[in-house]
Amino acid sequence: MKLKDLYSFLKKDLQQIEDQLVQSVRSDQTLIHTAGVELLKAGGKRIRPVFVLLSAQFGTYNIQQIKKPAAALELIHMASLVHDDVVDDADMRRGRETVKAKYDNKIAMYTGDFIFASALKLMSEINIPRAHQILAQGMKEMCLGEIEQINEQYDTDQNVRKYFKRIKRKTALLIALSCQLGAITSKVDVSLQKKLYDFGFCVGMAFQITDDILDFTASEKQLGKPAGSDLKQGNLTLPVLYTMRQYPEFKEKLNVYYETNDPDLLAELLKDIKRLGGIEYATEISDKYLKRAKLAAASLPETDARDSLLKVADFIAGRKF
Amino acid sequence: MKLKDLYSFLKKDLQQIEDQLVQSVRSDQTLIHTAGVELLKAGGKRIRPVFVLLSAQFGTYNIQQIKKPAAALELIHMASLVHDDVVDDADMRRGRETVKAKYDNKIAMYTGDFIFASALKLMSEINIPRAHQILAQGMKEMCLGEIEQINEQYDTDQNVRKYFKRIKRKTALLIALSCQLGAITSKVDVSLQKKLYDFGFCVGMAFQITDDILDFTASEKQLGKPAGSDLKQGNLTLPVLYTMRQYPEFKEKLNVYYETNDPDLLAELLKDIKRLGGIEYATEISDKYLKRAKLAAASLPETDARDSLLKVADFIAGRKF
Numbered sequence: 256m257k258l259k260d261l262y263s264f265l266k267k268d269l270q271q272i273e274d275q276l277v278q279s280v281r282s283d284q285t286l287i288h289t290a291g292v293e294l295l296k297a298g299g300k301r302i303r304p305v306f307v308l309l310s311a312q313f314g315t316y317n318i319q320q321i322k323k324p325a326a327a328l329e330l331i332h333m334a335s336l337v338h339d340d341v342v343d344d345a346d347m348r349r350g351r352e353t354v355k356a357k358y359d360n361k362i363a364m365y366t367g368d369f370i371f372a373s374a375l376k377l378m379s380e381i382n383i384p385r386a387h388q389i390l391a392q393g394m395k396e397m398c399l400g401e402i403e404q405i406n407e408q409y410d411t412d413q414n415v416r417k418y419f420k421r422i423k424r425k426t427a428l429l430i431a432l433s434c435q436l437g438a439i440t441s442k443v444d445v446s447l448q449k450k451l452y453d454f455g456f457c458v459g460m461a462f463q464i465t466d467d468i469l470d471f472t473a474s475e476k477q478l479g480k481p482a483g484s485d486l487k488q489g490n491l492t493l494p495v496l497y498t499m500r501q502y503p504e505f506k507e508k509l510n511v512y513y514e515t516n517d518p519d520l521l522a523e524l525l526k527d528i529k530r531l532g533g534i535e536y537a538t539e540i541s542d543k544y545l546k547r548a549k550l551a552a553a554s555l556p557e558t559d560a561r562d563s564l565l566k567v568a569d570f571i572a573g574r575k576f
Numbered sequence: 577m578k579l580k581d582l583y584s585f586l587k588k589d590l591q592q593i594e595d596q597l598v599q600s601v602r603s604d605q606t607l608i609h610t611a612g613v614e615l616l617k618a619g620g621k622r623i624r625p626v627f628v629l630l631s632a633q634f635g636t637y638n639i640q641q642i643k644k645p646a647a648a649l650e651l652i653h654m655a656s657l658v659h660d661d662v663v664d665d666a667d668m669r670r671g672r673e674t675v676k677a678k679y680d681n682k683i684a685m686y687t688g689d690f691i692f693a694s695a696l697k698l699m700s701e702i703n704i705p706r707a708h709q710i711l712a713q714g715m716k717e718m719c720l721g722e723i724e725q726i727n728e729q730y731d732t733d734q735n736v737r738k739y740f741k742r743i744k745r746k747t748a749l750l751i752a753l754s755c756q757l758g759a760i761t762s763k764v765d766v767s768l769q770k771k772l773y774d775f776g777f778c779v780g781m782a783f784q785i786t787d788d789i790l791d792f793t794a795s796e797k798q799l800g801k802p803a804g805s806d807l808k809q810g811n812l813t814l815p816v817l818y819t820m821r822q823y824p825e826f827k828e829k830l831n832v833y834y835e836t837n838d839p840d841l842l843a844e845l846l847k848d849i850k851r852l853g854g855i856e857y858a859t860e861i862s863d864k865y866l867k868r869a870k871l872a873a874a875s876l877p878e879t880d881a882r883d884s885l886l887k888v889a890d891f892i893a894g895r896k897f
Contacts, residue, residue: 338685365719369719373712388700
C-alpha cells in the first residue's frame, strides 16, 4: 500500500497542485527558476496539500480556489527546508544535492525567500483576510520553533515540555494549519474547522515523534544518514529526554559524550536508549496522539475524505521509515 | 537641516510606528526578542514608513490603519538586511555588530524569517487583498534582484541595462511600494496613486545611484568601510559600467584586477573612474531620476505632504554621505 493510494480520488486535483507549484516558482531569472524546479522534482510526500484538499472536502470544494492554499502550504514547507539546509550546512536532501550545495549559501537564502514570497502571493489570491492572519502567525511560530531548537541544542537540563513546545511549532502547527486553511477556504462549518485543526495538530505531533524515533531505529540506508544523527547533533528528542529523566547516570554519560565526542560512547548511548525503554515510551506518546487524531476524525461526517484522513493518519504515524 | 525636520508634522505618528515595530518583534523567545529589539535600536532612517505616511496624507488618513503597512514595510527592509548580512558574512552594520556576528548564521536566518512573517502578519490586519498581492509580488521581485546581484558579480561583460534592472528590484521597488501601499490603504484617488508610485520609484533609483556613487567618493570614515568596496567585491555599479563602456583599456585592467587582486591596481582603477568621468555620468543619471521624481510630486495637490515629499527627495538623492 502506498500513501497516494489512500486518497486516489484526489489524483487529478493533486496534479493541478503540481502545475500550480511549477507556475509559482517560474521566473525570468534562470538560476532561481532552475533551483525551484529541481526542488519540486526532488519530490516529497506533498502531505500538506493532501491535508488541505481532504479538509476542504467537508465544505464547498472548488479545486480552482483550494489549490491556492494547498500549493502555498507546500511552498512554505519547501522554503523552510531550503533555509534549514543553509543553517545545517546540509549537502544532501531526499537523495539529491541541496540548493546550498549545488549553488551556494547566498542563492539558497534568496531562493528560500523567493519561495516564501511565492507562497504569500498565492495566498493573497484568495480573498479571506482571516486565512492570511492565521498563516502569518503560523509562520512566526515556526521561526520561533527553529530558533528554540538551535537554542536548546546540547542542553541536557531541558525537560520534556520544551520538546513538545518545539515540535508543535516546528512541525505540528503547519499540518494543523493545512487542515484549518483548507476548511476555511471552502467555508467548512466552524465546529468542523476546530475538529480538523485538532486532527492535523495531533497527526503532526505523532508524525514528528515517529520521525524522532526512526532516527534511532531505522537503518542508515533507510534514513540516508547514520542512525543517531539527532543525538550526535545535540537535538535532544523524546527517547533521549525520557531516558535522561529516568536514569541520571545516562544523563551523566551524555554530558561526557558532548565534551569528548567519543564515538564509542555514542554507540553506548544509542544502545542505552533502546535498552532502557526510551523507544517504547516515545512510541506510547506517539500512539496517544494518533488515537486523539483518529478520535477527532471519527467525529467528522462519514465521507470518503474522512476515511482517507483516518488512513493517512495511520500511515504516517505508523510508518517504519 | 536634518531629514526628520522635513516632516516634523509627522513626529507623533512616527513614534506610533516605533511602538508598533517593538510590538511586532515581541516574542516569548528571549533570543529572537533581544535580536529584534537591538535591530530596532540600531536605527535607520525609517524612510519607508515616512513615504507610507506622506503618501497616505493624500487620502483618508487614519494613523491606526496606516501605521500597519508603514511598520510592515520597515520590517521587510530590516529582514532583508539581516539576510544580507548572513550572505555577505558582514560583522558590522550601522556601527553595530550584526545579528549574524553577535549570535550566528542560524539565528540570523530565522530572525530574518521571523521579521518577514511579522511584517505579513501586520499587513494581514488591513483588509485590502490588493495590498497583499502587491506586497507579495514585490517581495518576489526583491529576491530576484538579490540573486541577480550575486549572479552578475564580477561579470565585466554586463551592460548598464542589467544594472538598472537590478537596482530597480533591489531598492527602488520597495520605496515605490511604500508610496503605493500608503496610498491604497488610505484610499487615495487612483490617478494620484500612480503618481505616488512613480515618485517613489524615481526617488528609489536616485537614492541607489547616489549610494553607489558615494561608495567611490565618500571617505572611509563616512562610509564605515573602505571606499571602492563595491568594486572590490565585484558589484559593478553605474560609474564602473560607464567607464568600461567608454574605455576598453579600463575594462581590460579591471579583468586583470579580478584575476590578480593586486591592491595597487585597485587604487589605479578607483582613480581612473573619477578621472574618466564615471562619477559625473552617474550623477547626471541620478539627477534625471530626481527631476522625474519631483515632476511627479509637483503634479500632486499642494499640501504639506507634497512639500515634504519634494524636500525628502532632494535630501536623500543629494546627500553627501
